Amino acid sequence: MLNRLLARMEELYPEMIELRRLLHAEPELSFEEVKTPTMIADYLERLGVEVKRGVGGRGVVGYIKGGKPGKTVALRADFDALPIMEETGLPFASKNPGVMHACGHDGHTATLLVVAKALMEIRAELPGTVVLIHQFAEELAPGGAIAMIEDGCLEGVDAIYGTHLWTPIPVGEIGYREGAIMAAADRFDVTILGRGGHGASPHETVDSIAVASAVVGQLQHIVSRNVDPLKSAVISVGSFQAGGAFNVIADQAELVGTVRTFDPDVQELLIKRIEEVIQGTCAAMGASYTYSYKKGYPAVINDAVETERFVSSAQAVHPAKDIVEIEPVMGGEDFAYYLQHVPGSFFFTGAGNEAKGLTYPHHHPKFDFDERAMVIAAKGLVSAALHFLQEAKAEQPVSGQDVLKKR
Numbered sequence: 001m002l003n004r005l006l007a008r009m010e011e012l013y014p015e016m017i018e019l020r021r022l023l024h025a026e027p028e029l030s031f032e033e034v035k036t037p038t039m040i041a042d043y044l045e046r047l048g049v050e051v052k053r054g055v056g057g058r059g060v061v062g063y064i065k066g067g068k069p070g071k072t073v074a075l076r077a078d079f080d081a082l083p084i085m086e087e088t089g090l091p092f093a094s095k096n097p098g099v100m101h102a103c104g105h106d107g108h109t110a111t112l113l114v115v116a117k118a119l120m121e122i123r124a125e126l127p128g129t130v131v132l133i134h135q136f137a138e139e140l141a142p143g144g145a146i147a148m149i150e151d152g153c154l155e156g157v158d159a160i161y162g163t164h165l166w167t168p169i170p171v172g173e174i175g176y177r178e179g180a181i182m183a184a185a186d187r188f189d190v191t192i193l194g195r196g197g198h199g200a201s202p203h204e205t206v207d208s209i210a211v212a213s214a215v216v217g218q219l220q221h222i223v224s225r226n227v228d229p230l231k232s233a234v235i236s237v238g239s240f241q242a243g244g245a246f247n248v249i250a251d252q253a254e255l256v257g258t259v260r261t262f263d264p265d266v267q268e269l270l271i272k273r274i275e276e277v278i279q280g281t282c283a284a285m286g287a288s289y290t291y292s293y294k295k296g297y298p299a300v301i302n303d304a305v306e307t308e309r310f311v312s313s314a315q316a317v318h319p320a321k322d323i324v325e326i327e328p329v330m331g332g333e334d335f336a337y338y339l340q341h342v343p344g345s346f347f348f349t350g351a352g353n354e355a356k357g358l359t360y361p362h363h364h365p366k367f368d369f370d371e372r373a374m375v376i377a378a379k380g381l382v383s384a385a386l387h388f389l390q391e392a393k394a395e396q397p398v399s400g401q402d403v404l405k406k407r
Contacts, residue, residue, distance in 0.1 A: 001125055002386050006317060008118040009378045015117075016374045019043075020110035021092040027081030027099045027106070030140035033058045036079050036109075040134045043113055047120045049132070056147030062132035064119050070128025071392040073385045074153075074160040076338065077112035078105045078138035087365035102367040104165035104351065109134065111163075111374045115381055128389040131157055133338075141187075141296040143334035149341060158392065159306055160344035161384045162335050163377045167358060169350030171370040174314055174380060175326035176347045178307040182300035183232070183260040184267055185332025186293065190215065190278055193288045196251030205249045209242045211287045212253035216240065218277045219257075226273055227266055234260040234330055235270065260330040262299045300336040303343035306388075310345045310380075313387035317379050331362075345384075349377040 028036050037053065040060045044051050049062040086093050086100040094100045116132050133153050137144035154160070169175050192215065194208030216237050227233045235257065242253035259274075261267040275291050282289045314323050326348065335346045351369035352358055360366045 001122055002316070002383060004122065005118050005382045005386065006379055008121065009114070009375050009382070012114045012117060013375050016110045016114045016378070017371050019113055020106050020371060020374065023079070023106035023109055024090075024101045025092045025095050027094050027096055027101045029083060029099055030080040030137035030144075031058070033080055033136045037134065037136065040079065040109065040113065044116055044132070047117055049116055049120060055153055056136075056144055056149075056151040058136035059144055059148040059151070059153065060134040061148070061153050062116060062134070064116065064123055064126065064130040064132070066126025066128050066130075066389070067124035068127040068393075070389050071158040072129040072131060072156050073388045074131040074133055074157045074338075074342075074344075075112060075115065075381050075385060076133040076135060076160060076162040076335065077108035078135045078144075079109045080105060080137050080139050080144075082139055082363060084363065084365055088368050090368065100365070102364060103139065103362045104369055105138065107165045107351070107369060107371070107374050107377075108163070111377045111381070115378050118382065126389065127393040129156075130385055138334055141185075141294070141334075143297060143337070145334040145337040149337060154338065154341050157342050159388050160338050160342050161306070161310060161381060162338075162344070162346045163349045163380060164333070164346070165351040165369050165373050165377060166348035167352035167360070167362065167367070167369055169324075169326070169348055170352050170354070171350050171373050172376065173322045173324055173350035174318060174347055174376065175324050175350065176307060176311055176314070176345070177326055177328065178302055178304050180262040180299050180328050181302050181326075181346060182333045182336070183234075183262055183328065183330045184299045185296040186259040186261075186267070187296060188257050188259065188274060188291070188293045190255040191290045192253040192255070192282065193290070194251050194253070197249050199247040199249055202249060206286045208250050208253040208287060211282060211285045212240065212242060212255055214285065215255065215278055215281050218281055219274065222270065222273050222277065226269060231263055231266050232261070232328065232330070233266050233270060234258070235274070260332070262328060267295075297332040297334045298336045298340070300333050300346050301339055302345045303339065306343045307345040309387060309391070310347060310384045313383040314380055316387075317383045318376070347380065349373050349380060
């Protein structure tokens with residue numbers, strides 16, 4: 001059965017490309033997806049998949065119920081785009097100005113749709129159920145996962161797998177990790193309140209830009225001097241807005257930044273220390289402030305058993321040398337919420353190709369990936385799902401009635 005599925009992935013590669021390019025040309029922002037979920041649901045229904053629309057708001061869930069009894073495994077793909085003006089020059093570039101699939105979600109969706117097609121073709125032999133979770137709004141907290149879970153997308157699910165097409169890894173490789181693989185992704189906002197005035201009379205003002213600059217500098221010392229060197233953390237200020245005229249000292253400056261952690265204790269320490277640094281700096285320089293901290297997605301923590309199962313299934317499909325244990329990534333992903341409810345594993349499918357110039361980072365206006373990665377991702381997902389269902393069936397206890405039948 002697995003060999004037939006793998007062969008089918010190769011045969012359906014042209015359809016993956018076609019679907020991906022259609023999706024790429026019509027991107028939709030997080031929480032604004034209308035055409036995309038409709039296209040996904042329509043495609044699945046044409047295959048004969050049982051479909052629920054509007055799950056959690058804009059999500060789509062498909063159910064492939066096998067012809068044989070067994071457990072239930074879920075596969076997830078996200079489908080939202082980013083507020084970026086595309087600069088790839090591709091013939092299938094975004095038709096929506098200022099909106100772009102710059103993270104590979106178009107590829108994730110195309111991959112899972114074709115996986116659904118192949119699984120439907122062998123449904124009668126399938127020992128259990130495969131749930132296809134097509135998620136909206138991964139790029140913007142609070143994300144779509146929470147709402148879809150609350151709306152029942154994980155009901156009856158025993159395990160879940162997902163992947164990210166990842167250009168930092170070359171196409172052909174798969175990256176996995178047991179435990180923490182992606183970080184918690186938080187946001188903080190700071191407003192420094194000074195006293196404005198003429199640029200020629202700084203002694204009569206409290207320069208909010210000077211205060212905010214000092215805050216930015218001090219924030220850089222928190223991780224190096226307060227966090228255990230054996231634990232990972234990042235504090236980055238991504239936006240600094242203040243002033244407007246060359247000869248006016250601004251009375252207000254705004255900072256926006258992100259915090260990335262794996263350990264909840266480290267996260268709580270940074271929340272506290274960031275405000276202490278702001279408070280102390282403002283007190284020393286005569287300013288006041290406002291500070292807010294918003295926890296985003298939690299860390300993605302892969303289950304040990306399901307990660308081992310995934311690696312075993314992947315090695316049956318790909319050369320062992322191409323299945324690579326990777327270091328944790330400081331990016332965030334709301335796949336974390338699924339893993340808080342059911343065991344599973346999230347892996348990276350290499351999608352970069354230096355020879356083809358496909359090396360731009362995710363969220364870049366020129367981002368693109370090697371489309372061959374979709375076949376590799378599809379094989380990884382179907383092999384993991386089938387491996388889980390077959391092992392779960394083998395592990396099921398034999399009932400007394402079955403024993404009598406055997407006699």
